[in-house]
Amino acid sequence: MTAVCVIGTGLIGGSLLRAAAAAGHEVWGATTSEQEVAQARQDGFDLVTSTEDALTRAAGAGAVVVIAVPFPAVDAVLRQVAEHAPGCTLTDVVSVKGPVSELVFRHTPTTRYVGGHPMAGKSASGWSAATPDLFQGAPWVLTTDEDTDLPAWREVADLVLSLGAHIVPTTATEHDAAVARISHLPHVLAAVLAAAGADGGPLALALAAGSFSDGTRVAATRPDLTLAMCEANRPALLAALDDALGRLGAARGALASTGALRATVTQGHEARKSLDHHRTAPQAQVQVDLTAPNALEELALIGTQGGHITALTDTTATATVPLES
Amino acid sequence: MTAVCVIGTGLIGGSLLRAAAAAGHEVWGATTSEQEVAQARQDGFDLVTSTEDALTRAAGAGAVVVIAVPFPAVDAVLRQVAEHAPGCTLTDVVSVKGPVSELVFRHTPTTRYVGGHPMAGKSASGWSAATPDLFQGAPWVLTTDEDTDLPAWREVADLVLSLGAHIVPTTATEHDAAVARISHLPHVLAAVLAAAGADGGPLALALAAGSFSDGTRVAATRPDLTLAMCEANRPALLAALDDALGRLGAARGALASTGALRATVTQGHEARKSLDHHRTAPQAQVQVDLTAPNALEELALIGTQGGHITALTDTTATATVPLES
Structure with a gap:
């Protein structure tokens, strides 16, 4: 099994360390927080405060390097990767993929990079909140862009499957557009709603x-x-915000003119039902030939269709894809 | 204990029948659904399909009449109240108060009307979803406008307390503005978010x-x-929508120009904390003298401050009000 070097020990990085160790990988990591290093060591994990040392070891061991720091800190970590592990297989867990990919290309183009994004989380953060089962059954995006190194993709994909997650293959652009709608827009709307509600004063909060x-x-x-998450995905989030503003403005206009919200409410209801439908739809099993010249495109198509990969052999990826209703 | 006549046997009306019976009230009701009458009778409740019969019995027994139908059906029920129980103590459970109050004034001004709104619910609906404990610990708004009949208010308030709820006294206008922000706006934003997300296709739903x-x-x-809920509260919901549109537009503008969402996100975070704070704040106990000439104003002030009434005697209301931080 591949060795794993994790830079960053927050909820995701810490859970990755725990899950990789539980799956039998040799795993070590680095974080700048001396407190988290002390905690992690007490829990039996091989953590250091020197990113340089962790990366040098990764280069020697042929480990997969996982960047698990928030987006604003990625730039500095990549400069260190370029210096100490420039030939490694590299992945990350940041919630935007296009901007990270651009930074990798700028700072350390010789690494074999595969963008990653596990769709798992909880409200608590930090090493103390990390658990080895965080990724069980969770979707984990791995980018399959045209310049992706397929053997590196396979290596990272094997790691992800070993953690209990399933793989959603997609391009960086498609990923960023999708998460703008289902993750970043919800955060902005929640902030807007909270502020509008609290402006109603104590009575509104009581009700x-x-x-x-x-x-x-x-x-x-x-x-x-x-x-960090929303601002890093600026272009895709702007498009999602414009969509939401258009829909909300249309609702406002309809309510003001005819008093009717039927279009807004029924469209929203149908859309919510499509989420439930997606989760309960019958699945078709699909095989992708990883030796075919268009393997990366075929993988990305699985993601576009809402499917995910559940198993890999040397030559074949097995995926399930929801059947259209 | 006062007798209770409930018109409408959906989730709220049905739960009210069950809770009132459990509390020892004589209780009966009417619904136009023959199926729900059959179900309710099987469960041992005194239900009929004739609203006229139920109201005539209420007039004879001096019962409190509770209108528990959706807003679009209130008009027709009020016409029957005017005919068959024009002197009754009347309340309702509709989620807007100003528009119901106007209909009462138009159709049956001789009733002694107290607007009501229990803040309780669940996703299932209908008689089969009704439970006697739905109102335990829930806020239940009772309007205290300047033309409110205080003895009728007391009668309805005693009923509400007997069901396990606590009373939030407030004016119809304040109520409608508050629920537009914390109930109707959330429904519109949820519809907008669902539609914007589903437009991201199967990949977005998978993530x-x-x-x-x-x-x-x-x-x-x-x-x-x-x-029914949102359209009935049109003027207050328009104001809430304009607030949300303004905030969302400001977020969009800031992200497009400087790339920063800090103002939106931190304001939303503080607002959400104020909700948690409201729920855990230390409470002061306050007494309202119900024999004082300004009793209705004093009651409404409890609601404005985010407080609620927990007990009543013939002359005094005991309330708790959150202390400001």
């Missing part, structure tokens, strides 16, 4: 029930985490 | 996690219920 609590839950996330 | 699920949950509500 707030499930619809307000649910709609504002992610506004409880630490602002620096939300900002 | 959707907690933030999208939570933010769209209420879009699963039956559209006719959401529409």
Whole structure:
């Protein structure tokens, strides 16, 4: 099994360390937080404060390097990767893929980079919140762009499957557009709703029930985490915000003119049903020939169709894809 | 204990019948659904399909009449109240108060009307979803406008307390402005978010996690219920929508120009914290003298401050009010 070097030991990086160790990988890591290093060592993990040392070891061991720091810190880590492990297989867990890919290309183009994004989380953060089962059954995006190195992709994909996640292959551009809609836009709308609600004063807060609590839950996330995520995905988030502004403006216009919200409410209801449908739809099993010249395109198509990869051999990826209703 | 006549046997009306019976009230009701009458009778409840019969009995027994039908059906029920129980103590459970109050004034001004709104619910609807404990610990708004009949208010308030709820006294106008922000706006935003997410196609749905699920949950509500609620509160919801549009437009502008969402995200985070703070703040106990000439104003002030009434005697209301931080 491949060795794994994790830079960053927050919720995702820490859970990755724990899950990789549980799966039998040799695994070590680095974080600049001396407190988290002390905690992790007490828990039996091989952590150091020197990113340089962890990366040098990775270069020697042929380890997969995983960048698990927030987006604003990626640039500095990549400069160190370029210096100490320029030929490594490199992946990350940052919630935007295009901007990370551009930084990799700028700083360390000789690494064999595969963008990654596990769709897992919880409200608590830091090493103390990390658990080895965080990724069980979770979708984990791995980018399959045309310049992706397929053997490196296979190596990272094997790691991801060993952690209990399933792989959603897609391009960086498609990923960023999708998460703008289903992750970053929800954070902005939750912030807007929370502020509009609190402006109603103590009476409004006293009357707030499930619809307000649910709609504002992610506004409880630490602002620096939300900002790092949303601001890094600026172009795709702008498009999603324009879509939401258009829809909200149309709702406002309809309510003001005819008093009717039927179009808004029924469209939203159907859309929510399509989410439930996606989750319960019958699945077709699909095989992708990894030796075919268009293997990367075939993999990306699985993601576009809402499918995911559940198993890999040397020559074949097995995927399930929801059947259209 | 006062007798209770409930018109409408959906989730709220049905739960009210069950809770009132459990509390020892003589209780009966009417619904136009023959199926629900059959079901309710099987469960041992005194239900009829004739609203006229139920109201005539209420007039004879001096019962409190509770209108528990959706807003679009209130007009027709009020015409029957005017004919068969024009002197009764009347309340309702509709989620807007100003528009119901106007209809009461138009159709049956001789009733002693107290607007009501229990802040309780769940996703299932209908008699089969009704439970006697739905109102335990829930806020239940009772309007205290200047023309409110205080003895009638007391009668309805005693009923509400006997069901396990606590009373939030407020004016119809303040209520409608508050629920537009913390109930109706969340429904519109959930619909907008669901539609914007589903437009991202199967990939977006496959990657959707907690933030999208939570933010769209209420879009699963039956559209006719959401529409009845939101459209009835048109002026207050328009103001809330304009507030949300302004905030969302400001977020869009800031992201496009400087790339920064800090103001939006930190304001939203503080607002969400104020909700948690409201729920855990230390409470002061306050007494309102119900024999004082300004008793209705004093009661409404409790609601404005985010407080609620927990007990009543013939002359005094005992309330708790959150202390400001």
